[in-house]
Amino acid sequence: MEISIKTHEARVALVTDAGQGIGRTIALVAAERGALVIATGLKPPHGTIRKMGPTATALQLDVTQEGDWRSACVKSRAVGKVDMVVNNVSNMDGLAIPGMSHYIPFQVGIIGFMRRVAYDGIIANAVLPGLTNTLARALQSQDQKRATWEQQAIKRLGEPEGVTGAVLFLTSNDAAFNAAPGEIYFWDDCLMS
Numbered sequence: 001m002e003i004s005i006k007t008h009e010a011r012v013a014l015v016t017d018a019g020q021g022i023g024r025t026i027a028l029v030a031a032e033r034g035a036l037v038i039a040t041g042l043k044p045p046h047g048t049i050r051k052m053g054p055t056a057t058a059l060q061l062d063v064t065q066e067g068d069w070r071s072a073c074v075k076s077r078a079v080g081k082v083d084m085v086v087n088n089v090s091n092m093d094g095l096a097i098p099g100m101s102h103y104i105p106f107q108v109g110i111i112g113f114m115r116r117v118a119y120d121g122i123i124a125n126a127v128l129p130g131l132t133n134t135l136a137r138a139l140q141s142q143d144q145k146r147a148t149w150e151q152q153a154i155k156r157l158g159e160p161e162g163v164t165g166a167v168l169f170l171t172s173n174d175a176a177f178n179a180a181p182g183e184i185y186f187w188d189d190c191l192m193s
Contacts, residue, residue, distance in 0.1 A: 007172040009034035011083040016063055019045030021134030023088035025160035026167050031056060038076050084171045090132045125170045132158040
């Protein structure tokens, strides 16, 4: 007997930075589980959506630009009501990482945003995996990577696939403990109505 893993059947998932690393991996696995994926990136991640097939959509989205969010909101309506947003950023909050000082304030802002959204009664979670083997780490030397993972609980470099399970759990009905029926996923009417 084959067991279906279509935990995200017909749900619309917007995944940021889906052209590489963690975002790409989450987008691909969400699609395997039945989600209609809107994959975004600074450049539309066409390579990622080619692997998912005709139900996927690629959009340009610089998350620092309000105009890009508005455009993504309008274009996503053609796919359907967005049920989940994966605002993809690897965790370095509180770590002293050489060469990454520009990245850490952005992550702290994401955590603050998620806390605010949760306070407003929307189910929101932040997955903070630690140092992960992505292109952002490619420029770091092995000594720099080692110095970083020595500061985290797991003393090694993680892989993008290791993050996917937590994200898919938190965006599935299996994580319904904290939500009333129908309140697990959100898209705040284009974030800026």
